[in-house]
Amino acid sequence: MGKTATNISIVLGLITVAFAGYYIFIQKGSGDLVVETDAETMQNMLNNTQVFVERREKLSQIKMNTALFDDERFMKLNKFTTPIQERPQGRQNPFYEPDVSSSGSY
Numbered sequence: 001m002g003k004t005a006t007n008i009s010i011v012l013g014l015i016t017v018a019f020a021g022y023y024i025f026i027q028k029g030s031g032d033l034v035v036e037t038d039a040e041t042m043q044n045m046l047n048n049t050q051v052f053v054e055r056r057e058k059l060s061q062i063k064m065n066t067a068l069f070d071d072e073r074f075m076k077l078n079k080f081t082t083p084i085q086e087r088p089q090g091r092q093n094p095f096y097e098p099d100v101s102s103s104g105s106y
Contacts, residue, residue, distance in 0.1 A: 037045075068074060091098065
């Protein structure tokens with residue numbers, strides 16, 4: 001790359017960084033949250049909150065019976081999985097041309 005292209009790349013990079021900084025600086029001040037609520041919206045929010053609280057109370061009253069997990073039949077279940085054997089991954093030198101006639105795998 002020539003000297004002119006390098007200089008143009010540097011200048012464009014600096015302009016991009018300056019623009020991004022300016023944009024972030026301007027956006028920081030306009031991030032204020034303006035909430036306009038009228039009586040109907042507020043009542044709707046309160047109703048939704050009341051429904052949430054009622055459902056939470058119903059869920060908190062649920063008691064789970066975990067005796068199943070302590071049952072002898074459950075404890076004697078066997079695993080029928082085959083352990084995964086560790087295999088080498090990749091090559092020692094990924095840039096070295098492999099000899100196709102020696103192993104046949106990469």
